[in-house]
Amino acid sequence: MQETVALELKGVSKYFGSVVANKNVDLTVHSGEILAILGENGSGKTTLMNMISGIYFPDEGQIFVGGEEVVIRSPQDAFRYKIGMIHQHFKLVDVFTAAQNIVLGVKESADYKGAYRSAFVDENGEKLTRSKCKSFFVGLKNVFTKWKKNRYKLKKVNEKVTAIAVKYGFHIDPKKKIYDMSVSEKQTVEIVKVLYRGADILILDEPTAVLTPQETQRLFDVLRRMREDGKSIIIITHKLHEVLSLSDRVAVLRKGEYVGTVETKETDEAELTEMMVGKKVTLNIERSEPKDVCDRLIVDKLNCKNREGVKVLDNVSFTARAGEILGIAGIAGSGQRELLEAIAGLQDLEEGEITYIDPKSEERVNLRHKTPLQIRELGVRLSFVPEDRLGMGLVGNMDIIDNMMLRSYQKGRSMFVDRKQPEKLAETIIADLEVVTPNTHTPVRRLSGGNVQKVLVGREISSAPKVLMAAYPVRGLDINSSYTIYNLLNRQKENGTAVIFVGEDLDVLIELCDRIMVIGSGRITGIVDGRTAKKEEIGLLMTKTEETEENLEEKEEAHE
Amino acid sequence: MNNSEREKTVREPLFHIEKRGDISRKKGLLIRGIAILAALIVSGVFSAILLKGNPFVFYEKIIDGAVGTERRIWNLLRETALLLGVALAIVPAFKMKFWNLGGNGQVLVGCLATTACMFYFGGKVPLGLLIVFMMLAGVIAGAIWALIPAIFKAQWKTNESLFTLMMNYIAEGLVAFFLTIWVKTGSGVLNPMRDYKVPEVINSSFIPIIVIVLLTAAMYIYLKYSKQGYEISVVGESENTARYVGINVKKVVIRTLIISGAICGLVGFLLSGAIHGTVSKATHGGMGFTAIMVAWLAKFNPLIMAGTSFFVVFLERGVAEASSYFGVTNTAFPDIVTSIIFFFIIGCEFFIQYRLRFRAKKKSGIAAEKTVVKAEKKDSVEVSEESDDSAKAKKEDKA
Numbered sequence: 001m002q003e004t005v006a007l008e009l010k011g012v013s014k015y016f017g018s019v020v021a022n023k024n025v026d027l028t029v030h031s032g033e034i035l036a037i038l039g040e041n042g043s044g045k046t047t048l049m050n051m052i053s054g055i056y057f058p059d060e061g062q063i064f065v066g067g068e069e070v071v072i073r074s075p076q077d078a079f080r081y082k083i084g085m086i087h088q089h090f091k092l093v094d095v096f097t098a099a100q101n102i103v104l105g106v107k108e109s110a111d112y113k114g115a116y117r118s119a120f121v122d123e124n125g126e127k128l129t130r131s132k133c134k135s136f137f138v139g140l141k142n143v144f145t146k147w148k149k150n151r152y153k154l155k156k157v158n159e160k161v162t163a164i165a166v167k168y169g170f171h172i173d174p175k176k177k178i179y180d181m182s183v184s185e186k187q188t189v190e191i192v193k194v195l196y197r198g199a200d201i202l203i204l205d206e207p208t209a210v211l212t213p214q215e216t217q218r219l220f221d222v223l224r225r226m227r228e229d230g231k232s233i234i235i236i237t238h239k240l241h242e243v244l245s246l247s248d249r250v251a252v253l254r255k256g257e258y259v260g261t262v263e264t265k266e267t268d269e270a271e272l273t274e275m276m277v278g279k280k281v282t283l284n285i286e287r288s289e290p291k292d293v294c295d296r297l298i299v300d301k302l303n304c305k306n307r308e309g310v311k312v313l314d315n316v317s318f319t320a321r322a323g324e325i326l327g328i329a330g331i332a333g334s335g336q337r338e339l340l341e342a343i344a345g346l347q348d349l350e351e352g353e354i355t356y357i358d359p360k361s362e363e364r365v366n367l368r369h370k371t372p373l374q375i376r377e378l379g380v381r382l383s384f385v386p387e388d389r390l391g392m393g394l395v396g397n398m399d400i401i402d403n404m405m406l407r408s409y410q411k412g413r414s415m416f417v418d419r420k421q422p423e424k425l426a427e428t429i430i431a432d433l434e435v436v437t438p439n440t441h442t443p444v445r446r447l448s449g450g451n452v453q454k455v456l457v458g459r460e461i462s463s464a465p466k467v468l469m470a471a472y473p474v475r476g477l478d479i480n481s482s483y484t485i486y487n488l489l490n491r492q493k494e495n496g497t498a499v500i501f502v503g504e505d506l507d508v509l510i511e512l513c514d515r516i517m518v519i520g521s522g523r524i525t526g527i528v529d530g531r532t533a534k535k536e537e538i539g540l541l542m543t544k545t546e547e548t549e550e551n552l553e554e555k556e557e558a559h560e
Numbered sequence: 561m562n563n564s565e566r567e568k569t570v571r572e573p574l575f576h577i578e579k580r581g582d583i584s585r586k587k588g589l590l591i592r593g594i595a596i597l598a599a600l601i602v603s604g605v606f607s608a609i610l611l612k613g614n615p616f617v618f619y620e621k622i623i624d625g626a627v628g629t630e631r632r633i634w635n636l637l638r639e640t641a642l643l644l645g646v647a648l649a650i651v652p653a654f655k656m657k658f659w660n661l662g663g664n665g666q667v668l669v670g671c672l673a674t675t676a677c678m679f680y681f682g683g684k685v686p687l688g689l690l691i692v693f694m695m696l697a698g699v700i701a702g703a704i705w706a707l708i709p710a711i712f713k714a715q716w717k718t719n720e721s722l723f724t725l726m727m728n729y730i731a732e733g734l735v736a737f738f739l740t741i742w743v744k745t746g747s748g749v750l751n752p753m754r755d756y757k758v759p760e761v762i763n764s765s766f767i768p769i770i771v772i773v774l775l776t777a778a779m780y781i782y783l784k785y786s787k788q789g790y791e792i793s794v795v796g797e798s799e800n801t802a803r804y805v806g807i808n809v810k811k812v813v814i815r816t817l818i819i820s821g822a823i824c825g826l827v828g829f830l831l832s833g834a835i836h837g838t839v840s841k842a843t844h845g846g847m848g849f850t851a852i853m854v855a856w857l858a859k860f861n862p863l864i865m866a867g868t869s870f871f872v873v874f875l876e877r878g879v880a881e882a883s884s885y886f887g888v889t890n891t892a893f894p895d896i897v898t899s900i901i902f903f904f905i906i907g908c909e910f911f912i913q914y915r916l917r918f919r920a921k922k923k924s925g926i927a928a929e930k931t932v933v934k935a936e937k938k939d940s941v942e943v944s945e946e947s948d949d950s951a952k953a954k955k956e957d958k959a
Contacts, residue, residue, distance in 0.1 A: 059917065346803055373806035392800040398793065406805045409790055416785045 005067065006031040006232040007052070007083070007201055012061030014047055021047040025061070025258040027251055029201065034223060034233045036243040036264075039253035040276055040478035045236045046088075048253070049203045052234075053085035054078035065201075084194030085203040090186050092178045099157045099174035102193045115142040164195050168225045183331070184215040191222070202226070203234045208242060210332055213506065213539035220246050239505070240269045254278055277479060285486050285511045287530075288494060295357055296322040296498035297343070297380075297467055302352035304338055304522075312338045314522040316352070320467065322359065325489060325499040327513030327530060329506060329538050335522035336502045340469045343500075344380065345372040356380065359466060359496070373410075379466035393456050396445030400426045400437065403444055404459055429458035433484065450481030457485060461492055468492050471502040486512055506535045520544050575918045588912055595908030599901040607897060611886045618882055625881020626874045636870075636877055638765040638835070641772035642827055644869040646851035648772070648779045649823035651860050652816045653706075654852075655783065656796040662709065662724030663848020665731035666702045666821045668839075670828020672735050673701035675750070675839040678832075679742060694833050695826070702825020703818045705731065710817035714810035728848070732841045739840070752837035768830040775823065780862040792816055824848075853902070875901060 009027040013020075022044040029035050039045045050056045052063065054072040062069055065081040072078050078085070092101050119139035122128055128135060158174040165172045172188050181189070187207060194202055204223075208216045223233055223246065237243060243250055244264060252259040252275040259275050297320040304313035312335045320326050328336055341347040343354055345367065354367040356378055367375050390396035394403050404422035412418065426440045433454040437447055444452055453473060461468065470489060474482040489512070493499050503509045509516050513530040518541035526541040604615035611618070627633050646663050653660035677694040685693070709723035743750050783789040795802045795812050802809050827847075832839050854872055858864035879894040888894075 344804070371806065372804065376806060391798060392804050395794055395797040395801050397797055402790070402793075405790070406794065406801070409787055410806075415787060417787050417790050 004031045005029070006065070008064040008067075009048075009052070010062045010064070012048070012051060012058045012063065014044075014051060014056060014059050020256045022051070022058075022253075022256045025253070025256075027258065028261075029232045029234060031200070031232050032227055032230045033248040034227050034235060034246055035261075036247035036250045037234060037236045037253065038238065038240075038243055038250050038272060038276060040238065043253040043276075044256040045253055046205055047256075049085060049205060049234065049236060052078065052201075053083055053203060055085075079197050079199070082198055082200040083203070084197060084199030084201070086187070086190045086194060086205065086207060088205045088207075088209065090190055092186060092189060094179045095177065097175050097177050098172060098181075098189045098192075099154055099161055101178060101189055102161060102174075102196050103157050106197060112143050112146060115146045116140070118142060160196065161192055164192055168195075168222050168229070170222060183210045183333075184212075184219075187211070187219070200230075201232045201234070203236075205236045206238075207235065208237060208239065209504070212331055212542050213535060214543065216242070240272055241507075243272065244269065252276055273479065285483070285508075286490065287512060287514075288490065290321075290324045290493070290514050292496060293321045293323045294359075295319050296359070298353075298355040298357070299339075299343070300353045300355070302339070302342055302354070303350040304342060304347060304352075305350060306338070312522045313342065313349075313352075316519075316522070316524055318517055318524060318527065320498040320500055322466070322498045323493060323496050324514045325493050325501055325512060325530075327509040327516040328500065328502040328519055329509050329516055330519035330542055332504065334519045334542075336471060336519060338522075339519070340471055340500070340502065343367065343375075343467075343469065345370055345375040356467070376407075379464070381460045381463070381465035381468050390445055390452065394444050394452065397443050399441045399443055400430070400435075400455055401440050403455060404429075407459060407463065425459070425462055429455060429462065433458050433488075450477045450484075453477055453481065453485065457488060461488065464495075465492075465497055467498045467500070469500040469502075472504060473501070474508075475504070482508075506538055509538070510535065518542055575916045577914050577916060583912055591908055591911050592905070595904045595911075596901075599904035602904070603897050603900045606900060607882075607886075610893070611883075611888065613886055618886075621882035621885045622875070622878035624878075625885070626878035628881075632877070632881075634765045636873060637769055639873045639877065640866075640870045641769045642830065643847050643851060643854060643873055644866055645768075645772045645775065645827040645830070646824060646847045647854040647858075647865050647869055648775055648862060649820050649827065650848075650851050651779065651855050651862065651865070652783065652789075652792055653820040654855060655860055656792045656813065656816050658710070658713065658796075658813060658817065659721045660706065660709075660724050660817070660820055661721050661848070661852070662706065662727045663824055663851055664844040664846065665724070665728035665848070666705045666824030667828045667831065667844040667848060668728075668731040668735060668841075669705045670698035670702040670825030671832040671836075671839040671843045672731070672738060672828075673697035673825070674829045674832040676738070678837070691833070695829050698829030698833070699822045699825040702828055703822040706817040706821025706824065707814065710814045714813045735839055735841050735843075749840065750838045765835075767834050771826070771830065775826075776862050776866060783860075783862065788812075788815070853906075857905070 005028055007027075007029040009025055012022060012025045012027075014022040025044075025048060027048070037045050037048070047056060051058045052072065054075040054077050057073060063072060064070065065083070070077075070081055072081065072083075075085075093104065096104070116139040119135045119142055120128060161172065161174045164170070170188050170192060172185070172192060176185070178186060178189065187210070191202070191204075207219060211219060220242075223235070226233060227248075235247065244267075247264045249261055249263055250267065250272060251261045252272065254276060262271070262275075299319070300317050302313045302316040303311070306312045314335075316335070316339060318326075328339070330336055338347055342349055342352075349368060352368070356365045356367050357363070358365060358378070365378060367378075367380070370378075395406070401419055401422045404425045405417060405419065408422060409417050423440060429435060430437060430440065435447070435451045435454050435458075437451060444455060447455070457470070457473060468489070470485075473485050473489070477485065486508070489499050489501060501509075501513060503512075510530055510533055515527055516530050516533055516538060517527045518525045518538055520542055525544040528537065528541075600619065604618055607613070607618045608615040625632070626636055646667060649666070650660055650663055674694045674697060677690065677697045681690055681693060705727055706724070709718070709720050709727060712718040712723060713720045739750055783792070791802070791807050791812050794805070794807060795809055799809055802812070828844075831843055836843060850872060851869075854865055854869045857868040875898050876894070879897045883893045883897075
């Protein structure tokens with residue numbers, strides 16, 4: 001393979017106040033290769049890439065593109081050097097079509113001034129003799145003709161987009177509006193947008209986090225075709241198996257520092273993990289056999305519409321059992337959030353019943369008509385981590401004590417709050433879960449993601465819940481913290497709690513859960529046994545649409 | 561052309577902006593100190609040029625104007641207390657991220673209700689009872705004025721900024737309406753109530769100061785140690801979190817705005833009952849807006865607000881006095897000077913959050929130093945230009 005260096009970083013550093021995001025990072029990217037950047041959360045992967053794509057400016061260090069030193073001050077500069085980044089959160093205009101989004105911001109500069117001036121002089125640069133007034137109008141005409149020629153024509157754009165799509169094997173309809181698109185299609189638009197502008201170095205920030213296994217495979221095929229075309233691809237991810245199956249080389253970052261680059265062929269998961277974490281780690285989840293299993297929560301035919309009137313829960317029924325972990329798998333935004341919020345009493349339902357069976361009295365309580373407070377008093381706990389983990393469950397600007405207080409401050413008649421009990425609880429959680437924090441008075445937004453999550457989960461389980469719902473509890477956590485959380489959930493299960501776990505990593509779901517329920521577009525598409533389930537099987541269930549299901553039903557009917 | 565463009569991009573930017581982490585208290589105070597110093601110098605030079613006078617005399621006159629005589633000191637303290645009162649009213653709402661811009665209107669309806677009590681009941685009921693009537697009327701009127709936008713916000717998610725802002729105009733219109741009923745001469749000016757033989761109620765500077773001091777302590781404790789204060793913070797930080805822990809958001813919004821409006825109404829009662837004895841469309845003195853700045857500068861801490869409120873009033877009164885000493889008849893002049901000073905003081909918050917990093921010293925120390933000096937010069941030029949602009953804009957507004 002020909003080894004031309006496309007991009008090189010030398011000693012690049014970036015600080016945010018006293019926080020070191022990147023320190024002295026060296027990195028080389030060849031053309032025609034896929035380089036994976038691996039690192040735990042907070043190791044500075046995204047910051048580094050943002051410096052290459054012009055969003056941040058490095059505090060120290062040099063960047064070379066094609067051997068020449070460059071200064072990248074803005075995304076425009078980055079495009080000038082043919083660098084394009086596909087961000088984790090798409091930056092598209094919803095009401096525009098794919099093609100409109102792709103040309104948005106593309107400047108095809110035209111020399112209007114020159115066009116106007118040319119009306120006053122002839123080809124040899126000598127002043128024309130005609131009257132100024134006439135020249136003025138000829139000048140205007142020249143400018144207009146130039147504008148007409150230069151003005152972007154959607155048809156031209158569509159052709160170019162289709163050409164790119166054919167070349168690399170994308171499926172894209174340039175005339176489709178963004179709001180009609182699936183997540184995977186939106187991502188395609190982002191990639192084509194970057195290619196349209198002629199990027200040779202593509203940076204993808206966790207592109208697979210929002211995709212199903214099948215879509216991921218398709219994306220990887222496209223990326224491989226780009227590599228054959230001589231493009232350099234940098235992909236950020238923390239999924240090890242993806243790194244191993246796709247990349248040529250792997251660069252590892254740890255706590256903002258560059259650890260090293262290894263050839264993918266010569267490495268394995270254990271070595272990469274060790275590089276990422278800095279020490280040998282054994283990663284396994286001890287899944288115990290469920291014991292004393294009994295029904296705890298029966299959800300029956302939930303129906304729910306969101307504000308726009310779109311159905312987000314469609315006839316959802318299932319049972320959560322005590323002493324068992326029920327996993328929920330599905331593409332992000334398929335109704336997982338609404339389902340958990342409905343159980344916690346935070347969602348208005350159209351139809352359906354939620355029955356809670358009290359473990360002591362075996363009394364059946366309907367949760368649907370209870371307030372969130374009443375539901376919580378029964379022992380139903382929701383530990384929810386949406387994209388922004390501080391958006392719900394914790395208050396970022398408050399310290400750990402005040403966050404502990406969220407659950408307990410209403411107790412007692414006094415007009416004033418009691419901070420003593422929460423303080424004790426905070427200290428216990430910090431000690432038990434090894435939360436890294438300067439003290440109990442640090443605002444939680446200052447803590448790292450893993451520690452924030454430990455604080456949240458710690459508070460939720462401190463009251464010995466009967467039902468514990470955790471949505472994406474490990475999203476954005478490093479490997480060690482993730483396993484701490486898994487083991488916490490396991491311990492809850494052993495204590496006879498009904499645990500509901502919404503996850504995104506199918507490997508973890510299969511390892512951790514006793515049963516896995518798959519949800520697709522607000523419908524339950526299947527429930528499988530966690531001990532025997534296959535990833536592909538779950539992936540298929542995730543994408544199963546209404547139509548295919550109806551077809552199946554029809555077929556079955558015909559069969560009968 | 562292409563080549564020169566390229567060269568341009570290779571050059572590193574002169575400086576870039578970087579977020580600071582935690583800043584030490586000392587450094588924060590230092591930056592604020594420098595800002596105040598710079599503000600005084602620029603405003604001094606500016607005034608010296610325009611007034612053709614000695615800037616030091618100008619400073620002296622500011623201090624003299626604010627605290628020169630015993631009467632001025634009392635007036636200063638009284639005005640500080642009233643402004644602080646409105647700021648205290650605004651804080652709980654703002655902490656909840658409910659942008660209550662209706663301070664003016666809420667104060668004004670408080671004034672109107674108080675005056676109405678004096679007008680109709682003055683001399684007809686015992687003085688003690690009259691005072692109770694006036695206070696209740698003022699407080700309730702202010703609370704209602706804040707309650708209306710709060711209900712709309714809680715029930716239908718209307719925009720509270722626009723709503724409270726419009727309520728200001730309605731309040732002014734209401735005052736004008738009652739003045740036409742009450743004042744038969746057609747002048748539209750309601751003379752102080754003592755002219756109508758209503759007994760002098762509580763005409764002193766002392767009472768408002770005492771009331772506001774007590775209120776400040778109460779608000780500090782309420783926000784920091786009470787359950788309701790805690791709920792306000794949670795709702796303000798994240799409505800989702802509040803819902804999730806079972807806080808009734810609508811209830812908290814409405815309750816907080818009643819408190820906010822009631823305190824405004826109380827200030828209105830003090831203004832009309834204890835100081836002016838009457839009401840006009842401008843009795844609020846624009847405090848509803850100035851109070852927002854007072855609250856923000858103090859980062860919503862009621863105790864620090866006492867300081868910022870004092871500072872703002874000191875400046876306004878001092879500069880007004882100084883310009884009258886120099887014989888400036890233009891009313892825009894004191895506004896320009898105060899806005900220059902505020903520009904620096906508010907602008908320095910940027911340097912507390914961020915730091916400028918200049919191009920790394922590449923060639924030699926001297927060259928780098930030169931660029932820094934240049935940059936600083938450039939900065940100061942920009943700053944003064946900007947403040948001139950803002951002053952100009954203000955002037956135009958006035959016109």
